[in-house]
Amino acid sequence: MEIRERILQAALDCFTELGYDRTTVTMIRERSGVSNGALFHHFPNKEAIAAGLYLDAMRCVQEGYWATLKDQPATLRDAVAGIVAKLLGWVESNQQWARFLYAQGHLDWSSDAAGELRTINRDLVLAYREWLGPFIATGQVRDLPMVVIVAVVTGPAHAIAQRWLAGQIGGSLLSYADDLIDAAVASLSGNPTSRRQRKRKLPTTGHVRLQLVADDGTVVAEGEAVTALTSMGASISAAAHHSAVRETPDRP
Structure with a gap:
């Protein structure tokens, strides 16, 4: 084993047994069996x-x-x-x-x-x-x-x-x-999925209120639709699968 490798192996043994802080250069030199000059030639x-x-x-x-x-x-x-x-x-x-x-x-x-x-x-x-x-x-x-x-x-x-x-x-x-x-x-x-997308939970169903308006602006019928919502980028499309529509009496 070369001198450098002997020093490193001795140091590794000392660090393992004693910890880095408690190990001294003298301990490493003695364990490696090299001279002071040889050790300091490789490591200051x-x-x-x-x-x-x-x-x-x-x-x-x-x-x-x-x-x-x-x-x-x-x-x-x-x-x-x-x-x-x-x-x-x-x-x-x-x-x-x-x-x-x-x-x-x-x-x-x-x-x-x-x-x-x-x-x-x-x-x-x-x-x-x-x-x-x-x-x-x-x-x-x-x-x-x-x-x-x-x-x-x-x-x-x-x-x-x-x-x-x-x-x-x-x-x-x-x-x-x-x-x-x-x-x-x-x-x-x-x-x-991005963190922002994970935090933003879009509804899967919703209610849409419908009104049937005459040319003069009179509401002649109204109702509600229960919808399934599908995310489409920034917009949401709704497909109505049920609606209840009732007529509204004529208004004066």
Whole structure:
């Protein structure tokens, strides 16, 4: 194992056993068995070591995504299935690393490692966009911001993975893949009702009052009709299926 990898593995072990805050650089150095000079040659401080672990973990996860997109999946489901399976499989095979990744949460976005991660993320988003373009153009996939598409595909899988790592749900992590894939595909390809439309409930039936008026303006008959209402964009058409009409006596 190379010196850098030895340092990172020692740090991961210490972070897992003691937590990030209680771990010191000295503990990491002693656990790794490297000299002070060797450690500081690769990492100036504990924050840089944690950033290195985080960045390496993200690279490993995204390599799986790249492998899926590189194969140019023929359908939306094929792509989503590949990405979800890669993510869940990585977490299941790298539980210690995954726990660190979720516990750490994010990088200091002013750090060099964060700059590298931004570049990796940007390139992956471009790959997503290139692959999804034809599906969006033909209406098979909704035209959503890429940040939303990525969140829809991977966000629920991350949530399930965290619950699985915490022991809140059992079984193989990959056993949840099919449901996650179905949900993501439905979200990306569907045409859900907007929030405004969901809140606005139109009536399905109504009453229409009718009057028969003579040329001189005299009402000669009147009545009511019970109608079925059908929404037609901004207007509503009514089809009367019952009416009761009664004559009105002549007015002087």
